[in-house]
Amino acid sequence: MGNNAPLFITTLSIYVLLRLALTISAPEGALIEQLPGLNATLPSKHYSGYVSVSGTNGKKLFYYFVVSERNPSEDPVVLFLEGGQGCSGMAAFIYQHGPVNFKKVKPRGSMPKLHLNKYSWSKVSNIIYLDSPAGAGYSYSGNESDYSTGDRQTALDTYIFLFEWFKLYPEFLKNPFYIAGESYGGVYVPTLASEVVKGIGSNVKPMINFKGYMVGNGITNTKFDHSSVMSFAHGMGLISDDLYQEIVAECNGTYFNTFKSTCKSKVEKANLVLEDLNRFNILEPCNPGPEDSIKISTALVPESLRKSEKTERALPVRDSRLGRAWPLRSRGRNRIVHTWPQLLQSGLIKCIDDEVATTWLNNEAVRKALHAENESVAGEWVLCSALHYVSDSGSMIRYHKQLTYLGIRALIYSGDHDMVVPFTGTQAWTRAIGYKIVDEWRPWYADEHQVAGYNQGYDNNLTFLTIKGAGHTVAADKPKEALEFYSRWLEGKRI
CATH class of the missing domain: 3.40.50.1820 (Alpha/Beta hydrolase fold, catalytic domain)
Known part of the structure; x- marks a missing residue:
């Protein structure tokens, strides 16, 4: 040039x-x-x-x-x-x-x-x-x-x-x-x-x-998402051939919301085998102590839903590590989804650490810089809030x-x-x-x-x-x- x-x-x-x-x-x-x-x-x-x-x-x-x-x-x-x-x-x-x-x-x-x-x-x-x-x-x-x-x-x-x-x-x-x-x-x-x-x-x-x-x-x-878990676990070498074959025989491809006792017992046995895994990424470690778990806010949940024995019995309890991706569903057309019934008692989701986000986003200078309302108006920032939510879209x-x-x-x-x-x-x-x-x-x-x-x-x-x-x-x-x-x-x- x-x-x-x-x-x-x-x-x-x-x-x-x-x-x-x-x-x-x-x-x-x-x-x-x-x-x-x-x-x-x-x-x-x-x-x-x-x-x-x-x-x-x-x-x-x-x-x-x-x-x-x-x-x-x-x-x-x-x-x-x-x-x-x-x-x-x-x-x-x-x-x-x-x-x-x-x-x-x-x-x-x-x-x-x-x-x-x-x-x-x-x-x-x-x-x-x-x-x-x-x-x-x-x-x-x-x-x-x-x-x-x-x-x-x-x-x-x-x-x-x-x-x-x-x-x-x-x-x-x-x-x-x-x-x-x-x-x-x-x-x-x-x-x-x-x-x-x-x-x-x-x-x-x-x-x-x-x-x-x-x-x-x-x-x-629901059918595709939930029914794939056991085949995935088996394909990844996380549950044995024998247990997987028993689950297939007893559950007929439906591993969730089942009332068949023999199916439920087999699925529960598999969940015991899988319980210490990080289900969000099975390659990553799961440190289930409180320092490596996220805090769930229940401030937005009506008092009647927080520790209601009636609510806890009405909603099936499942492994907390399924966390935010697997909503619990009750029966009926408009199925009430209360994602956190077990977590509302413990206040934690295991295997996920939200320390950085919680610390930064609740800092007064950060909230001001981001033009977020203060805690007295918008509440404490938490990674996930427990809302009363209805899954009504099918x-x-x-x-x-x-x-x-x-x-x-x-x-x-x-x-x-x-x-x-x-x-x-x-x-x-x-x-x-x-x-x-x-x-x-x-x-x-x-x-x-x-x-x-x-x-x-x-x-x-x-x-x-x-x-x-x-x-x-x-x-x-x-x-x-x-x-x-x-x-x-x-x-x-x-x-």
Whole structure:
């Protein structure tokens, strides 16, 4: 380039800056100036605050918005929903794919140190972390009755949130929009997607440029999700051939909510064998002491449900390590889901340590920096709040069929060492939809030589993907691989 090199570099730099320049019409006071504990400049702009979804004294949903580090004016906008029910979206921000990583500092309870995350999903997308429903994380309501909710109401509330959020940030309306989530997000995501599609069909303004959705290790269908656990455990060498054959013979493929005593006894025997495993990732250790367990808030649960003997007898007790991904269900059409009956007595979920998140998000300076209400208004931040929740949406398979038939892209991914929602059940229901295979089962690679997992593509833009060695929270276990498939899929490239 000779003497023209400096001019070329300057021109290129100006071009890049112009592409990255984006005027954001955020609410006054929404910009986050600095994150306590981070001795570095944020690589992109961050915003946070509340959106009211039910009146002045009603539900206030907290969001944390990370602008893309690449090209915010063109990159997709992704809404990420954590599971639960009642778990905070900020958990994904801290432990999985947020723009910063958190390092635990001694002594216990000290403020963690933050550093930039090179595998953040904000490298390739604008991303909204949402605390939903009201009562999760920093979200709250002035009406105690709002803490009794369900699938349908949560989907409607989150749709209203989106509607109002895009009014606050209208410059992002033209960007491709995607919904993502994990665990009980397997219900949140497709039910919300259905509401968005209805809004588009009714020409509701502002018009959202909805393109697709992602579900990771998601609750979908009771039969497929629950019935896959024993076959998964057997396939992974965790229970013996003899015991597995006895279970198959006695249970006839139904290992949950069974009243057959011989089946129940065999399943209970298997659970005893499995009880010391970390079911969220069977490759990882489980330290069941109180220092390695998460605290469950019961503040939002009506007093009558906290230690009611009647409630405890009405709801079957199961292993606490199934935690936030396996809701308990009572019989009947509108099945009351009380995810934490056993945990309400102990106050803990084993094998998960929430020290970093709890310490950081309850710090007064952090709450102020994030524009979160103080504890007297929004309550103490906890990883998962015990809500009174009704599972009233049924199987998600019909939602997936309806959405993909309309041309909405769907990526269903699974960490292949999760025993909470095993990949075997997810693989089975994606196949059971009945779509033609257009990309036969094959390995995919995060770099040139290493197999990162397996992929199968179906007609109507439905893709099933596994991530080798990952558990229930894929990006926490395999951050490099997670960013790889995330970015490729968003760009419409072959994984």
